[in-house]
Amino acid sequence: xxxxxxxxxxxxxxxxxxxxxxxxxxxxxxxxxxxxxxxxxxxxxxxxxxxxxxxxxxxxxxxxxxxxxxxxxxxxxxxxxxxxxxxxxxxxxxxxxxxxxxxxxxxxxxxxxxxxxxxxxxxxxxxxxxxxxxxxxxxxxxxxxxxxxxxxxxxxxxxxxxxxxxxxxxxxxxxxxxxxxxxxxxxxxxxxxxxxxxxxxxxxxxxxxxxxxxxxxxxxxxxxxxxxxxxxxxxxxxxxxxxxxxxxxxxxxxxxxxxxxxxxxxxxxxxxxxxxxxxxxxxxxxxxxxxxxxxxxxxxxxx
Numbered sequence: 001x002x003x004x005x006x007x008x009x010x011x012x013x014x015x016x017x018x019x020x021x022x023x024x025x026x027x028x029x030x031x032x033x034x035x036x037x038x039x040x041x042x043x044x045x046x047x048x049x050x051x052x053x054x055x056x057x058x059x060x061x062x063x064x065x066x067x068x069x070x071x072x073x074x075x076x077x078x079x080x081x082x083x084x085x086x087x088x089x090x091x092x093x094x095x096x097x098x099x100x101x102x103x104x105x106x107x108x109x110x111x112x113x114x115x116x117x118x119x120x121x122x123x124x125x126x127x128x129x130x131x132x133x134x135x136x137x138x139x140x141x142x143x144x145x146x147x148x149x150x151x152x153x154x155x156x157x158x159x160x161x162x163x164x165x166x167x168x169x170x171x172x173x174x175x176x177x178x179x180x181x182x183x184x185x186x187x188x189x190x191x192x193x194x195x196x197x198x199x200x201x202x203x204x205x206x207x208x209x210x211x212x213x214x215x216x217x218x219x220x221x222x223x224x225x226x227x228x229x230x231x232x233x234x235x236x237x238x239x240x241x242x243x244x245x246x247x248x249x250x251x252x253x254x255x256x257x258x259x260x261x262x263x264x265x266x267x268x269x270x271x272x273x274x275x276x277x278x279x280x281x282x283x284x285x286x287x288x289x290x291x292x293x294x295x296x297x298x299x300x301x302x303x
Contacts, residue, residue, distance in 0.1 A: 011160050011176060011179050011180060012159065012160060012218050012220075016215075016218050017159065017180060017215055017218055018180070018181075018182050018187065018191050020214040020215055021191065021194045021195065021198060021214055021215055022187060022190045022191055022194050023214070024194065024198070024214035025190060025193060025194030025197055025198075026190075028197070028201070029193070029194075029197055030056075030197070030201075032056065032060070033047070033060060033063060033064065034047040034063075034139065035193070039140075040067075040071075040115075040140075041114075041115040041117070041136060041140035041141065042067075042071070042072055042073055042115050043063070043067055044115075044135070044136055044139050044140040045103070045115050045132070045136050045140070046063060046066055046067065046100065047059065047063050048131075048132045048135050048136060049096050049099070049100045049127065049132070050062060050063055050066075050091060050096070052093065052096060052132075053092070053093060054091055054092060054093075056200075058091065059091070062088075062089065062091055065087070066087060069087065070104075072113060073103075073104040073107040073108055073113055073114075073115065074104070074107075074108045074113040076100070076101060076104040077101070077104040077105040077107070077108040077109075079101075080300070080301055080302045081097075081098055081101045081102075081288075081299075081300045081301075081302070082260055082298075082299035082300050082301060084097045084098065084100060084101040085097045085098060085251070085255070085289060085299050085300065086255045086260065086299065089255070090248075090252075092244075092248070094247075094248075094251055094289055095127075095287050095288075095289065096127065098287070098288055098289060098300070099126045099127025100127060102126035102127065103125040103126045103127055103128065106124075106125050106126060107125065115136065115140065117136075117137055117140070117141040117143060118137070119133045119134060119137050119143075119145060122136055122137060130174070131147065131148060131149060134146065134147045134148075135147045135192075138188070138189050138192055139189060139192075139193070142185050142186060142189055143185060144181065144183070144184075144185040144188040144189075145188075145192075146174050146177035146178040146181055146192070147177070147192040147196075148169075148173045148174055148177050149196055149199075150166075150199070151195070151196045151197075151198070151199025151200045151203070152173075152177060152192075152195045152196050152199060153166035153169065153173050153199075154166045154199050154203055154205060155195050155198050155199045155203050156173065156176050156177065156180075156195075157221075158203060158208075158219055158220070158221035158222070159215060159218060159219045159220060159221065160176060160180075160220065161220065161221075162220035162221045162223075162224050162227075162229070163221065163229045164221060164226070164227065164228050164229045164230070164231070165205065165229070165230070165231040165232070167231075167232045168232060177192075177195075198213070198214070198215075210222050210226070243276060243279055243280060243283070246268075246271060246273070246276045246277055246279070246280035247280045247283060247284055249268045249271065249280070250267055250268055250277070250280050250281055250284060250290070250297075251284065251289065251290070253267055253268055254267075254290060254297065254298060254299050255299070259298070260298050260299040261293070261296045261297070261298040261299075262296060262297055262298070263295060263296050263297075264281075264292070264295055264296060264297050265295075267281060267297050281297065288300055
Protein backbone atom coordinates (compact mmCIF):
# COMPACT_ATOMS: atom_id res chain seq x y z
CA UNK A 1 0.00 0.00 0.00
CA UNK A 2 1.41 3.39 -0.98
CA UNK A 3 2.16 5.65 1.96
CA UNK A 4 0.35 9.00 1.97
CA UNK A 5 2.47 12.00 1.11
CA UNK A 6 3.95 13.83 4.09
CA UNK A 7 1.88 16.69 5.42
CA UNK A 8 3.59 20.02 4.83
CA UNK A 9 4.21 21.97 8.03
CA UNK A 10 2.07 25.08 8.48
CA UNK A 11 3.49 28.40 7.43
CA UNK A 12 5.39 30.26 10.10
CA UNK A 13 2.97 32.67 11.73
CA UNK A 14 2.97 36.07 9.98
CA UNK A 15 3.41 37.97 13.28
CA UNK A 16 6.83 36.31 13.62
CA UNK A 17 7.94 37.15 10.07
CA UNK A 18 6.37 40.46 9.10
CA UNK A 19 7.45 42.92 11.83
CA UNK A 20 11.22 42.21 11.73
CA UNK A 21 11.23 42.05 7.93
CA UNK A 22 9.34 45.34 7.53
CA UNK A 23 11.63 47.01 10.10
CA UNK A 24 14.70 45.74 8.25
CA UNK A 25 13.30 47.06 4.98
CA UNK A 26 12.63 50.50 6.45
CA UNK A 27 16.29 50.75 7.47
CA UNK A 28 17.93 49.05 4.48
CA UNK A 29 15.79 49.50 1.36
CA UNK A 30 17.58 50.82 -1.69
CA UNK A 31 16.54 54.24 -2.93
CA UNK A 32 14.85 53.37 -6.21
CA UNK A 33 12.75 55.70 -8.38
CA UNK A 34 9.55 53.69 -8.12
CA UNK A 35 9.75 53.79 -4.31
CA UNK A 36 9.70 57.59 -4.15
CA UNK A 37 6.63 59.30 -2.73
CA UNK A 38 4.33 60.48 -5.48
CA UNK A 39 5.76 58.21 -8.16
CA UNK A 40 2.92 57.78 -10.65
CA UNK A 41 1.00 54.54 -11.31
CA UNK A 42 2.13 54.85 -14.94
CA UNK A 43 5.73 55.03 -13.74
CA UNK A 44 5.20 51.90 -11.63
CA UNK A 45 3.68 50.10 -14.62
CA UNK A 46 6.56 51.07 -16.91
CA UNK A 47 9.12 50.03 -14.29
CA UNK A 48 7.48 46.62 -13.89
CA UNK A 49 7.60 46.05 -17.66
CA UNK A 50 11.28 47.00 -17.75
CA UNK A 51 12.28 44.98 -14.68
CA UNK A 52 11.12 41.70 -16.18
CA UNK A 53 14.33 39.65 -16.58
CA UNK A 54 16.44 42.83 -16.46
CA UNK A 55 18.67 44.04 -13.58
CA UNK A 56 17.68 47.17 -11.67
CA UNK A 57 20.92 48.96 -12.55
CA UNK A 58 20.15 48.70 -16.28
CA UNK A 59 16.52 49.71 -15.89
CA UNK A 60 16.89 53.00 -13.98
CA UNK A 61 18.39 55.18 -16.76
CA UNK A 62 15.99 53.76 -19.34
CA UNK A 63 13.03 54.32 -17.02
CA UNK A 64 13.96 57.94 -16.38
CA UNK A 65 14.41 58.64 -20.10
CA UNK A 66 11.11 56.91 -20.93
CA UNK A 67 9.09 58.88 -18.37
CA UNK A 68 10.72 62.15 -19.36
CA UNK A 69 9.60 61.52 -22.92
CA UNK A 70 6.22 59.93 -22.14
CA UNK A 71 5.05 60.97 -18.67
CA UNK A 72 1.55 59.54 -19.26
CA UNK A 73 0.05 56.57 -21.11
CA UNK A 74 -1.67 58.94 -23.53
CA UNK A 75 1.64 60.57 -24.44
CA UNK A 76 3.06 57.19 -25.47
CA UNK A 77 -0.16 56.14 -27.20
CA UNK A 78 0.05 59.22 -29.42
CA UNK A 79 3.37 58.03 -30.88
CA UNK A 80 3.82 55.21 -33.42
CA UNK A 81 4.94 51.85 -31.97
CA UNK A 82 8.29 52.19 -33.74
CA UNK A 83 9.19 55.00 -31.32
CA UNK A 84 8.62 52.70 -28.34
CA UNK A 85 10.85 50.03 -29.87
CA UNK A 86 13.56 52.62 -30.57
CA UNK A 87 13.40 54.07 -27.06
CA UNK A 88 13.63 50.58 -25.58
CA UNK A 89 17.17 50.49 -27.01
CA UNK A 90 19.23 47.62 -25.57
CA UNK A 91 17.02 46.60 -22.65
CA UNK A 92 16.39 43.22 -24.25
CA UNK A 93 13.17 41.27 -24.87
CA UNK A 94 11.89 44.12 -27.10
CA UNK A 95 8.40 42.67 -27.35
CA UNK A 96 7.91 44.31 -23.97
CA UNK A 97 8.19 47.71 -25.68
CA UNK A 98 5.50 46.78 -28.18
CA UNK A 99 3.25 45.40 -25.44
CA UNK A 100 3.77 48.52 -23.35
CA UNK A 101 2.77 50.69 -26.28
CA UNK A 102 -0.37 48.61 -26.85
CA UNK A 103 -1.18 48.78 -23.14
CA UNK A 104 -0.82 52.58 -23.28
CA UNK A 105 -3.29 52.72 -26.17
CA UNK A 106 -5.71 50.52 -24.23
CA UNK A 107 -5.37 52.69 -21.11
CA UNK A 108 -6.07 55.79 -23.18
CA UNK A 109 -9.03 54.31 -25.03
CA UNK A 110 -10.65 52.20 -22.31
CA UNK A 111 -9.66 53.88 -19.04
CA UNK A 112 -9.55 57.58 -19.97
CA UNK A 113 -5.77 57.61 -19.81
CA UNK A 114 -5.60 56.48 -16.16
CA UNK A 115 -3.80 53.26 -15.21
CA UNK A 116 -6.51 51.09 -13.61
CA UNK A 117 -6.17 49.91 -10.02
CA UNK A 118 -8.36 46.80 -10.25
CA UNK A 119 -6.37 43.60 -10.83
CA UNK A 120 -8.86 42.23 -13.38
CA UNK A 121 -8.72 45.48 -15.33
CA UNK A 122 -4.94 45.41 -15.24
CA UNK A 123 -4.91 41.80 -16.41
CA UNK A 124 -6.99 42.83 -19.42
CA UNK A 125 -4.13 45.00 -20.70
CA UNK A 126 -1.63 43.70 -23.24
CA UNK A 127 1.53 42.24 -21.73
CA UNK A 128 0.32 42.20 -18.12
CA UNK A 129 0.22 38.96 -16.18
CA UNK A 130 -0.44 37.97 -12.57
CA UNK A 131 2.75 39.45 -11.16
CA UNK A 132 2.62 42.83 -12.92
CA UNK A 133 -1.10 43.34 -12.24
CA UNK A 134 -0.69 42.72 -8.53
CA UNK A 135 2.51 44.75 -8.33
CA UNK A 136 0.80 47.81 -9.83
CA UNK A 137 -2.28 47.41 -7.61
CA UNK A 138 -0.13 47.01 -4.50
CA UNK A 139 2.69 49.47 -5.09
CA UNK A 140 0.88 52.19 -7.05
CA UNK A 141 -2.49 52.08 -5.29
CA UNK A 142 -1.84 50.44 -1.92
CA UNK A 143 -4.20 47.52 -2.53
CA UNK A 144 -3.65 44.37 -0.48
CA UNK A 145 -2.47 41.71 -2.93
CA UNK A 146 0.31 39.10 -2.80
CA UNK A 147 3.15 40.12 -5.14
CA UNK A 148 5.50 37.26 -5.97
CA UNK A 149 8.68 37.56 -8.01
CA UNK A 150 11.74 35.31 -8.21
CA UNK A 151 13.27 36.79 -5.07
CA UNK A 152 10.04 36.43 -3.09
CA UNK A 153 9.65 32.82 -4.13
CA UNK A 154 13.16 32.02 -2.95
CA UNK A 155 12.56 33.62 0.46
CA UNK A 156 9.32 31.65 0.85
CA UNK A 157 10.97 28.41 -0.26
CA UNK A 158 13.71 28.77 2.35
CA UNK A 159 11.90 30.25 5.33
CA UNK A 160 8.65 28.31 4.97
CA UNK A 161 9.53 25.06 3.20
CA UNK A 162 13.21 24.49 4.01
CA UNK A 163 14.26 24.30 0.36
CA UNK A 164 17.43 25.82 -1.04
CA UNK A 165 15.75 27.00 -4.25
CA UNK A 166 12.15 27.68 -5.16
CA UNK A 167 11.84 25.67 -8.36
CA UNK A 168 9.42 26.58 -11.16
CA UNK A 169 6.69 29.13 -10.46
CA UNK A 170 3.40 27.70 -9.21
CA UNK A 171 0.02 28.98 -8.02
CA UNK A 172 0.98 27.90 -4.52
CA UNK A 173 3.46 30.79 -4.41
CA UNK A 174 0.60 33.30 -4.45
CA UNK A 175 -1.33 31.30 -1.86
CA UNK A 176 1.67 31.17 0.47
CA UNK A 177 2.40 34.87 0.11
CA UNK A 178 -1.24 35.79 0.66
CA UNK A 179 -1.23 33.81 3.91
CA UNK A 180 1.86 35.68 5.10
CA UNK A 181 0.64 39.20 4.24
CA UNK A 182 -0.36 41.49 7.10
CA UNK A 183 -4.02 42.49 6.98
CA UNK A 184 -3.30 46.23 6.89
CA UNK A 185 -2.86 47.28 3.21
CA UNK A 186 0.08 49.61 3.95
CA UNK A 187 1.89 46.92 5.93
CA UNK A 188 1.06 44.38 3.22
CA UNK A 189 2.64 46.60 0.54
CA UNK A 190 5.71 47.08 2.74
CA UNK A 191 5.93 43.34 3.36
CA UNK A 192 5.71 42.59 -0.37
CA UNK A 193 8.54 45.02 -1.10
CA UNK A 194 10.58 43.88 1.89
CA UNK A 195 10.43 40.22 0.87
CA UNK A 196 11.63 41.09 -2.63
CA UNK A 197 14.42 43.23 -1.21
CA UNK A 198 15.51 40.49 1.18
CA UNK A 199 15.79 38.06 -1.74
CA UNK A 200 17.69 40.58 -3.84
CA UNK A 201 20.20 41.65 -1.19
CA UNK A 202 20.45 38.96 1.50
CA UNK A 203 18.65 35.72 0.61
CA UNK A 204 20.34 35.51 -2.78
CA UNK A 205 20.37 32.47 -5.05
CA UNK A 206 24.05 31.84 -4.32
CA UNK A 207 26.03 32.78 -1.21
CA UNK A 208 23.08 33.97 0.91
CA UNK A 209 24.08 36.16 3.87
CA UNK A 210 22.13 34.35 6.56
CA UNK A 211 24.08 36.14 9.30
CA UNK A 212 22.50 39.43 8.19
CA UNK A 213 18.95 38.10 7.71
CA UNK A 214 16.29 39.70 9.93
CA UNK A 215 14.18 36.51 9.94
CA UNK A 216 17.01 33.99 10.33
CA UNK A 217 15.54 32.78 13.62
CA UNK A 218 12.39 31.70 11.75
CA UNK A 219 13.99 30.16 8.65
CA UNK A 220 13.41 26.42 8.27
CA UNK A 221 16.20 26.07 5.70
CA UNK A 222 18.77 27.66 8.02
CA UNK A 223 17.52 25.64 11.00
CA UNK A 224 17.97 22.45 8.93
CA UNK A 225 21.59 23.34 8.21
CA UNK A 226 21.07 24.90 4.76
CA UNK A 227 20.73 21.57 2.88
CA UNK A 228 21.11 21.47 -0.88
CA UNK A 229 17.65 20.30 -1.92
CA UNK A 230 18.33 20.60 -5.65
CA UNK A 231 17.65 23.28 -8.20
CA UNK A 232 14.94 22.73 -10.79
CA UNK A 233 14.84 26.32 -12.05
CA UNK A 234 14.78 26.51 -15.86
CA UNK A 235 18.10 27.57 -17.37
CA UNK A 236 18.27 30.35 -19.91
CA UNK A 237 20.17 29.60 -23.08
CA UNK A 238 23.50 31.32 -23.65
CA UNK A 239 23.06 34.67 -25.37
CA UNK A 240 26.25 34.60 -27.43
CA UNK A 241 25.50 33.04 -30.81
CA UNK A 242 21.80 32.63 -30.03
CA UNK A 243 18.74 33.60 -32.06
CA UNK A 244 18.15 36.30 -29.44
CA UNK A 245 21.48 37.85 -30.30
CA UNK A 246 20.62 37.77 -34.00
CA UNK A 247 17.25 39.41 -33.31
CA UNK A 248 19.01 42.10 -31.31
CA UNK A 249 21.42 42.79 -34.16
CA UNK A 250 18.57 43.18 -36.66
CA UNK A 251 16.64 45.52 -34.36
CA UNK A 252 19.74 47.58 -33.67
CA UNK A 253 20.27 48.03 -37.41
CA UNK A 254 16.67 49.21 -37.81
CA UNK A 255 16.84 51.58 -34.83
CA UNK A 256 20.02 53.20 -36.16
CA UNK A 257 18.94 53.48 -39.80
CA UNK A 258 17.44 56.62 -41.38
CA UNK A 259 13.66 56.40 -41.09
CA UNK A 260 14.27 53.08 -39.31
CA UNK A 261 14.28 51.33 -42.67
CA UNK A 262 16.92 49.02 -44.17
CA UNK A 263 16.91 47.16 -47.48
CA UNK A 264 16.37 43.47 -46.82
CA UNK A 265 19.66 42.55 -48.45
CA UNK A 266 21.49 45.06 -46.21
CA UNK A 267 20.11 43.86 -42.86
CA UNK A 268 23.20 42.65 -40.95
CA UNK A 269 24.57 41.13 -44.19
CA UNK A 270 27.76 39.94 -42.49
CA UNK A 271 25.96 37.87 -39.84
CA UNK A 272 27.91 34.58 -39.70
CA UNK A 273 24.86 32.31 -39.87
CA UNK A 274 22.61 33.26 -42.80
CA UNK A 275 19.84 30.87 -41.76
CA UNK A 276 19.83 32.31 -38.25
CA UNK A 277 19.63 35.83 -39.70
CA UNK A 278 16.58 34.82 -41.72
CA UNK A 279 14.97 33.25 -38.64
CA UNK A 280 15.60 36.43 -36.69
CA UNK A 281 13.95 38.59 -39.34
CA UNK A 282 10.99 36.23 -39.67
CA UNK A 283 10.46 36.06 -35.90
CA UNK A 284 10.60 39.85 -35.54
CA UNK A 285 7.95 40.19 -38.26
CA UNK A 286 5.82 37.54 -36.58
CA UNK A 287 6.11 39.41 -33.24
CA UNK A 288 5.11 42.71 -34.82
CA UNK A 289 8.51 44.26 -34.12
CA UNK A 290 9.34 44.71 -37.80
CA UNK A 291 7.53 44.79 -41.11
CA UNK A 292 8.40 44.44 -44.77
CA UNK A 293 7.61 47.31 -47.10
CA UNK A 294 8.54 46.57 -50.69
CA UNK A 295 12.11 45.28 -50.54
CA UNK A 296 12.88 46.92 -47.18
CA UNK A 297 12.56 46.00 -43.52
CA UNK A 298 11.43 48.65 -41.06
CA UNK A 299 10.25 49.15 -37.50
CA UNK A 300 6.46 48.84 -37.07
CA UNK A 301 4.30 51.67 -38.35
CA UNK A 302 0.71 52.49 -37.30
CA UNK A 303 -1.83 50.42 -39.17
